[in-house]
Amino acid sequence: MPALPSLLRQSFTNFVEGLAVAIPRLLSGLVFLALAYATVRVVLAVVRSSIARVYVGDRELVGDLIVTLVAVFLWFGVALTFLKVLGMGDIAASLGTAVGFIALGVSYALSEMIEDTVAGVYLLRDPDFNVGYRVEAKGVTGTVAAIELRKTRIDTDAGDRVVLANREIEPRWTHDVPEGPADDPVDESTDAGAANT
Numbered sequence: 001m002p003a004l005p006s007l008l009r010q011s012f013t014n015f016v017e018g019l020a021v022a023i024p025r026l027l028s029g030l031v032f033l034a035l036a037y038a039t040v041r042v043v044l045a046v047v048r049s050s051i052a053r054v055y056v057g058d059r060e061l062v063g064d065l066i067v068t069l070v071a072v073f074l075w076f077g078v079a080l081t082f083l084k085v086l087g088m089g090d091i092a093a094s095l096g097t098a099v100g101f102i103a104l105g106v107s108y109a110l111s112e113m114i115e116d117t118v119a120g121v122y123l124l125r126d127p128d129f130n131v132g133y134r135v136e137a138k139g140v141t142g143t144v145a146a147i148e149l150r151k152t153r154i155d156t157d158a159g160d161r162v163v164l165a166n167r168e169i170e171p172r173w174t175h176d177v178p179e180g181p182a183d184d185p186v187d188e189s190t191d192a193g194a195a196n197t
Contacts, residue, residue, distance in 0.1 A: 021087075029085045036078040044071055061149050062124050065117070112167065113150065119170035120149040128175045137173035138164055 047070050051063035076099070083092035107114060123129050124147055133144050135154065142156035152169055154162045 025086050029082055032082060032085050033078075036081070040071070040074045040078060043074060062121050065121070065149065112165075115167040116150040116165050119166035120147070120152075122170055123147055123152065123166055124149075129173070133175060135173055135175050137169040140164065 044067065048063075048067050051066055052060075054063070080092045080096055083089070083095070129135065129144065129147070131144050131147060134142065135144055137152075137154070140154055140156060140162045142154040142162065144152065145155045145161060146153040148166075150166060151163050152166055154164065156162060
């Protein structure tokens with residue numbers, strides 16, 4: 001029985017020592033979180049205002065996507081650094097590696113969606129592919145009704161609305177240019193592949 005008081009005393013001593021080490025780390029972590037929160041907010045505000053000047057109107061989707069990606073990377077970095085400040089560097093490293101493998105798997109599973117999104121960004125940036133323009137893509141000829149990050153909607157001459165994945169349109173499409181005056185020759189079509197390169 002004399003071992004029980006000794007065990008309790010040792011456990012209490014270890015608890016106090018652990019608390020003495022943990023409190024400064026916890027306070028440092030809270031200070032870091034406050035500073036990181038303010039910094040991330042400022043960085044996102046700067047990025048958002050810069051992007052807003054470049055991507056206006058129907059191209060705001062691209063700007064929103066860029067701001068979201070920047071925010072995800074910043075907050076993930078803050079989370080890993082916070083764990084390191086708390087003295088959990090090994091956990092932060094393991095978490096970073098695990099998230100990398102998970103992101104690789106998710107990107108493989110969503111490869112077509114990612115391809116649509118990337119193609120959508122290119123289409124939204126292309127000056128020859130805008131809402132109201134007559135285009136031909138994948139055998140469909142009509143007027144562009146909407147350009148979204150993953151899909152483009154085209155109104156055909158027959159009155160149908162065709163929805164195409166951006167990855168199907170971006171590699172090869174033509175833009176119907178209205179005929180100009182006889183002395184001002186205009187190409188009948190512009191190849192998007194040449195326009196995007």
